[in-house]
Amino acid sequence: MKHNFFGIFGKVFFYTVLILTIVIVAMFVFLSDQIKSAVETTQQLQIADAFQTFFVQIEGRTDEEAAELARQFHQKNTSFEFCLENSDKEVIFQTDHFKRSDIPSDLDSGNKIITKGTRLTQNRMNFFKAGGSDRFQFVTISAGGMRLYVTSSTSGAFIYHIFIWDAIAAFAIVFCASLIAAAVFARRITKPIKKIAGDTRKMSELQIVDEPRQRNDEIGQLAGDVYKMYRALQSTIEQLEYEIKREKEMEENQRFFFSAASHELKTPIAATSALLEGMLENVVRPEEYPKYIRECMRMTKEQSRLVSEILEMVKLSGGLIVQKQESTNLKETIESVIGAHKSIADARNIDLDMDIPGNIFCTYDTGLFAKALSNVVINAIDNTSDGKKVHLYVKRDGLKIRLYIFNEGETIPEEDLPRLFEPFFSRDKARSKTREHSGLGLAIVKKTLDLMEVPFFIENMENGVLFCMDLPY
Incomplete structure (x- = not known):
């Protein structure tokens, strides 16, 4: 069978991968914004927590004291870049790598929680995006008018850079796993369907098809x-x-x-x-x-x-022919048939006798059975040598009575046995001309017994031929 990727397997595989890809991309887009917001918020909280104590310490201090406290704080927290101004907006301390951005003029020193937007405030700390950069800065206004400027340690671009590469790696891993899962899923779904398609093709070509597995x-x-x-x-x-x-x-x-x-x-x-x-x-x-x-x-x-x-x-x-089934005494039927041919047998000194119990009753059409039996007996007499014997007897076999007709004489060649019941068949042309044979006797026997559904067979014995038929009770 020609393989077509865009068959049922390809379609199931393609749609499964498409759905998984859409879900993964949607999750990527959704999580990218959420992760950036979470990182920025975490940084803001860290900055607020770290500088809260310092902010309390510099309140009410002179510029020199505030600058010294700022120097000591920077020595302990070198990762923060910040700047401290007095009330006259003069820088009294600034770290080496601090870059000041444009500060909004409408800073609010009130106590607010962090809210998402361009400016975020919490505990009198005002967060905003630095001009020309995506780093967050915050400004704190003290009660004495001092201002503290702090820049976040990580930019949004850096966060995106790390997230993008990690997300690409995760996406590649998940996508490969999705391809494998989609292939396995598509195979499990399509394999039995392809099996059915293959079987139906074999059926159309009349080939043998095995029974399917149970599902x-x-x-x-x-x-x-x-x-x-x-x-x-x-x-x-x-x-x-x-x-x-x-x-x-x-x-x-x-x-x-x-x-x-x-x-x-x-x-x-x-x-x-x-x-x-x-x-x-x-x-x-x-x-x-x-x-x-x-x-x-x-x-x-x-x-x-x-x-x-x-x-x-x-x-x-x-x-x-319409059969008339009736229960008949078998011995009486056989006696009437033998009686009709007794004179012929006696003329040739053939011993025609029977051994049939008188209490056996069989169900059949008496006329048809007598006709078939008469032809068998005639054929047996004709094929028995003068002075020999034709013997009829029965044996019980389960629910059937087996009737035997045995005639002494020559056996029949094995190759002729299957043809004995053919019309006009004669294995001895010379002798058939001397006897009154029509050649239809055994053919009529076969047709009659087949019509009566009576099994029969003929076989050679050691010193003659035996004809058997099974009669129902």
Whole structure:
């Protein structure tokens, strides 16, 4: 699959990073002003606290005493730059690095708290921005008219400089962490969605898709629903493929069936027609007419039987038969079938017997079952050597009765077993011509038992062939 960064992963990642960046920048802008204000206010409070005692000491002192006190204070607090003026605005003490700015003329000596603005006052200390610089200065007016000028040790630009670089470093760290967090978040969100997209692509290509992992959220529910839909569609496709295959097989079987039926009907019709034409053209002597007429009648009966069996196959294949299920004594049904074929078996000295308890009742359509069993018994007799045995018996198997029909004689080649139930299939062409076979007997058995939903199979034994069917109680 082609990777597209601006797919769902790229979009989730981009929007997450964008939101985090906006939040970080907003916090940076907000905190920059707050930090500067906090630093400046802290400096003002420190200056006010440091000079409060000195201010009290110089009140009422002479210029020389005030200058000496200022010198002593500077020796102890060298970090402060300040200037002291008397009431005549003459400088009586000034530190080496003090730079005096323009002092506002409307200084207020009142007792006010610090307020934000160009000028801040607290405890008779007037703070203002120094001209040409962003350092804060304050002026204190004593009761004797003395003025004390103090400059803050740190400028606003310096504060901003330090803050900017620290903020940039912090922003870079937070931004990198945000990128990693956004990538992890986007991956966790998009991975199952991409998995669903990949699975749906495989589904569209009819590829096998594994069952998704269980999740308890909406994505997991979506994946589960998609997989259920896939299983349903897969089952439908398999069913359609099976139906198409089955339909093709049925069409092929029908073509083969009608082709074989046409061939089977053509032979006796042609023979009958030849005999009748021979009699009409006086090829056959009149005294031989009865013999050939009886042969024509025999072939006509054979054609009639074949047509009846073809119609039976059509009914079974077309679902035109409505079953009448009833509980029937199995022994009585089998006795009636055996009785109909006893004379044929006796004529060939075949021992046709059964071992069926009289208390077994099975539920089936008696007519259909008798027809299928009759064809099986006929086929067993036809494939049993003279003087051998055909034996019918049952065994209980859970909720079913298994009926066995065993005939002594030659076994069937393994390659012929799957084809025994095909219409007109004969593994012994020579012998089939000497017996009254239509070639539809076992095909009718299969159609009938399939319609009755009775499982059956045929297998070779050591000295014969065994046919089995499972009958429901």
